[in-house]
Amino acid sequence: MTEHTKTDGLPAIEPGTVPQVLERSRPRNERMSTDKIECNACPVLCQISAGKSGACDRYANADGRLVRVDPVVLLARSPAAAGDLVAFLPREPGAAPAAGGDEDAYFVTGVGSSTTYPDYKPAPFIVSSTAAGVDLVTVVTEGIFSYCSFRVKIDTDRFLGPEQANIRYKGEVVGHVTTAEYGSQMLSLGGVHHLTGGSKKEGRVTCEMMAALGNKEAVELAIDGGSQVVVQSGRPPVVNGVPEARMRVGCGSATVGIFAKQFYGLADEVVVVDDHITGVLTQHQAGRCLDMRLSGVKIKGRRSTPGRYFQVANPGTGWGGTDIADPLSIVEGWDPGTAWPGLRLLMVSTTGEHAEWFVLDEALEPQRAPLPEPVARIVARIGENCEPSLCTVLFVGGAGGSLRAGVTENPVLLTRSIKDALVNVTCGGAPAYVWPGGGITVMVDVARMPDRSFGTVPTPAIVAPIEFSMRADDYRALGGHLDNVRPIADVIAHGALHDDGAPTGRRIVAPAPANPWPLGRAPLLG
Numbered sequence: 001m002t003e004h005t006k007t008d009g010l011p012a013i014e015p016g017t018v019p020q021v022l023e024r025s026r027p028r029n030e031r032m033s034t035d036k037i038e039c040n041a042c043p044v045l046c047q048i049s050a051g052k053s054g055a056c057d058r059y060a061n062a063d064g065r066l067v068r069v070d071p072v073v074l075l076a077r078s079p080a081a082a083g084d085l086v087a088f089l090p091r092e093p094g095a096a097p098a099a100g101g102d103e104d105a106y107f108v109t110g111v112g113s114s115t116t117y118p119d120y121k122p123a124p125f126i127v128s129s130t131a132a133g134v135d136l137v138t139v140v141t142e143g144i145f146s147y148c149s150f151r152v153k154i155d156t157d158r159f160l161g162p163e164q165a166n167i168r169y170k171g172e173v174v175g176h177v178t179t180a181e182y183g184s185q186m187l188s189l190g191g192v193h194h195l196t197g198g199s200k201k202e203g204r205v206t207c208e209m210m211a212a213l214g215n216k217e218a219v220e221l222a223i224d225g226g227s228q229v230v231v232q233s234g235r236p237p238v239v240n241g242v243p244e245a246r247m248r249v250g251c252g253s254a255t256v257g258i259f260a261k262q263f264y265g266l267a268d269e270v271v272v273v274d275d276h277i278t279g280v281l282t283q284h285q286a287g288r289c290l291d292m293r294l295s296g297v298k299i300k301g302r303r304s305t306p307g308r309y310f311q312v313a314n315p316g317t318g319w320g321g322t323d324i325a326d327p328l329s330i331v332e333g334w335d336p337g338t339a340w341p342g343l344r345l346l347m348v349s350t351t352g353e354h355a356e357w358f359v360l361d362e363a364l365e366p367q368r369a370p371l372p373e374p375v376a377r378i379v380a381r382i383g384e385n386c387e388p389s390l391c392t393v394l395f396v397g398g399a400g401g402s403l404r405a406g407v408t409e410n411p412v413l414l415t416r417s418i419k420d421a422l423v424n425v426t427c428g429g430a431p432a433y434v435w436p437g438g439g440i441t442v443m444v445d446v447a448r449m450p451d452r453s454f455g456t457v458p459t460p461a462i463v464a465p466i467e468f469s470m471r472a473d474d475y476r477a478l479g480g481h482l483d484n485v486r487p488i489a490d491v492i493a494h495g496a497l498h499d500d501g502a503p504t505g506r507r508i509v510a511p512a513p514a515n516p517w518p519l520g521r522a523p524l525l526g
C-alpha cells in the first residue's frame, strides 16, 4: 500500500476511536488532488500522494492517513525489556486511558515522536508517570531547530587548520575552526547562518552534514589552509587519511613537569617538542627544583618563561603538532660555556610517538645514538599516559522559541522553570546541559542519544528530540496543557493521543550506559 516498508504490517488506528482528535488544517491549495493529504508537521506543508512520503521522508500518506513513518523510541530501565519494533494497539471506542503497571520502567523520548505545527498545538506526547511516589509529567516532542549547531572536539595535536578557517563539506562552507582546547582541536559546525544565511545549496549541504554528524555517521571535512579530516562521534579522527591514535599527555611544559623526576639521572637534557609550549627540562622550574645543571641548549621560538617556548616551528602534522620531521631543526645551538661533550639529550613529542636520543661530541654537535632502555621505558610511559584520540560531537540547540508553546500556553514560565531547576531537560533521554542566561540553549553529547535521533526538514532545519520532565504540580503551575496529559501505560499501549501524523509504532531501547535515568534525578525526586 505504501512505499514505506516501515509502516507495513502496522495496525490501522480506526477513525473515530481516538478520544481526542486534533483538528487538521484545511489544505491551502483547493485544487489539491483528493488522494493527497497535506502534512502540517512543518512549514513546508507537503501534499503527499497515497503511498508516498513527504520531502523529509518522516511522514507518509498511508491510505489517506498521515503517519510518522519511524516508531517513537522509548527507553527501558531494564535492558532486558528492550526489544524490536512493536505496533501500537488500536483504541477501543470510549475506552478509558490505560494506567498502572511499573510506571517508572519506561521513558518516552522525542525520537520519532513527531512534531506539532503550528506551535500552539500541545506537544505530541505529554506523559504522566509516578516515580518514588512523585507524580511527574514529561512533555515530549521532536523540535525543529533552525538555531542549532555542533561543537566538535577532536583529540589531536595535529594541525587541522588555522583558527577561524572555513570548514567545507562537499565544497560548501559549513563551519569554522574555533579555539583549541587542551590536547584537542575544536570545530564549530552548522548554525543558523550556514543553514539560512547563504545560498540554497549551502543550507542544504549544511543540513545534510549536521544530520549525519548527529546520527553518529562519519563526515569528511576539508579545512581551508589545513587538513582533510574525517569526524565521527566516538571514533578516532582521520587526519589527511591517517587515523589518529593518541591524545597528548599534556603540553610540552606539562610533560616536562610530570616526568622530570623520572628523567633525572638518565638524561642531561630533555626537550619535549610541542606546537604550543615546548618544554626544556634543565631551564624549567621542574629541573631547577631537582638542581639539574643547565645544558646550554638554545631553542628557536619565543621564550615565555624559563624552560617554556612558544612558536618553535610552524603548526603541522609532525612532531608534537608542529611541521618538523627532524627535532634538531628547533635547536639553534649550544652555549659553549655551559654545554659539555658527552651531554645526553632526549628529544620527545608530547605523545611519545616521536623520540630521539643524542650525545654531544667534542665539537658540541649532537650525534644520534640508540635510545637507552631506561629512557625508552619513560618514553613508553608518556605514550601510556595518552588517552585514545576521539571525536566528541555535541549538539547545541535553541529550544527557547516557539517550541515552548507545545508545553505551555505561557512559554516564559517554562523558561523560568528550567532556570529555577524545576524541569529536567533531556534529548532522547540523554542529559542536556542548559546554558545559563536567557533562552533555553541546550547542549548534549550525541553519543549518549539513541541511534538515528536526528532528521531534517527542507526549510532547512534540523529535527531533534527534546523532553521536559517535571513534577505534575509544577506542570500545572506553569500553565501546561493538562487536557493532553496521558498515563504512560496508555502511551505504551496506544501511541499518540491524536492521529495528526502520529507514530504508528514504538521501539524500546536501552539507554546509553553512562546516562542517568531521566526521571531519577534531582530536581524531580528531590
Ligand code: SF4
Binding pocket: 039, 040, 041, 042, 043, 044, 045, 046, 053, 054, 055, 056, 057, 058, 059, 457, 458
Ligand atoms: S517536510 Fe516533512 S514534516 Fe515538513 S511538511 Fe513535508 S513531510 Fe511534513
